[in-house]
Amino acid sequence: MKRKQDLDLFSRMLNNGCYALNIDKSxxxxxxxxxxxxxxxxxxxxxxxxxxxxxxxxxxxxxLLDLAYVVIGQLVLFLAPKSLVKLISYKYLRKKYKT
Structure with a gap:
């Protein structure tokens, strides 16, 4: 597995009893x-x-619903035009920081 090792690791950790918290600061x-x-x-x-x-x-x-959600979401993202993916990424997934 070359990609998404972090997702696999976090899944295994959480399901083996580890605790996790989000850090509010980037x-x-x-x-x-x-x-x-x-x-x-x-x-x-x-x-x-x-x-x-x-x-x-x-x-x-x-x-199975979680799996379906990811599969459908990834396929939609793959098939969507690059301009739409860019719009969604910059509008909803990226936070603007002043430099």
Missing amino acids: LVLFRSNEDNIKRRKSWTYCKSYIYVQYKIWRRGHCN
Whole structure:
């Protein structure tokens, strides 16, 4: 597994009794660009995300509805035009920081 190791790790940790909390402060600022959108829309990225979520489902750590939600979401993201993915990414997923 080359991608999504963090998702797999966190799933295994939480389902083995580890506790987790969100940190309110951003620890890393990430500059998004066109290459990020291209990677997110790649078949490799889509397939790896679905594969990891499938493994999580097979272990019994999520239900079929959770799996379906991820699979459908990733396929829609893969099939959507790059301009729509960019709009959604910048409007809803990215926070603006003053530099």
